[in-house]
Amino acid sequence: MMKSIVAGLAGTALLATAAFAQAPTATTDKAAPAATATTTSASDQWRVSKMSGVKVYNEANENIGSINDLLMDKSGNVKMAVIGVGGFLGMGEHLVAVPYEKLKFVNEPVAYTGTAATNPPGRPASTTTTGAATGTDKTATTTTSASKWYPDHAVFNASKDELKNMPEFKYSE
Template identity: 85%
Template sequence: MLMKSIVAGLAGTALLATAAFAQNPTATTDKAAPAATATTTTTTASGEWRASKMSGLKVYNEANENIGSINDLLMDKSGAIKIAVIGVGGFLGMGEHLVAVPYEKLKFVNEAVAYTGASTNPGAKPAATTTTGAATGTDRPAATTTSSTSKWYPDHAVFNASKDELKNMPEFKYSE
């Protein structure tokens, strides 16, 4: 009984909403068009990166080994970013070790990381050569990656340390 009432209520709401959206506002011809004196300005930020896209960015070392990902960026009171909090190890956020590194020690790179490891299977084709999610199948070329200048964030960051060195750093804790 309750289910029939809910279904009837939803159907009635959908009918009323459809009628409301179908109505067109009436045009009045007795008013003059507004003058086009206001100018609109848009600000462009070509070459800038969005802070919201930096969270989750993969961090590699100089040997192109994935050592973690950026979890957070901490800034001072003037708004300058001072610290990058990097998550090392763990699986799906469980057991992850957070470390704080000076932001100026990170180097950001727009080009994808090239795979440099050797295959253990002599007949295997090389793995995908990018970290940007390019197609790895033979039906789509690897040129489907987005231009790094138009995606508003770098491909990855580089920090000169191994995964073990980061794990051995003091764990970062957010103080209350």
């Protein structure tokens, strides 16, 4: 038994010596050059994932719903916005699809005037800013919008009742 162990160790030592003695072969594989540190800026673009939930107002600054989804064609162009109208916590909500180009996106908050009881939480009673009636196009941005990657709200020229009377949008399976 001892002879077998010694023979095994000797054989292993001979094989290891032969492996170390071989010169390395030249290969064409070289390490990839170090990646240059580049950053891209998309300050004039909005994240689609952040568009869901953006409030939609009409020209009279009345909240008429919120964006639930964006539908695009096979080339990646957004064609329709699915807006949820009515309902409470998603229950009883009426979904309608409107042409995306009919929406105007605004970066500034909606103008609120009146008492603090009618203003949303965190907004002072005397707040007066530009709102839906002074809508801008989809490509306009401000530092406020760029920092949060989505517009403050959208404007669609219809009343809540007009949207509720539009044909309901359903996702086909």
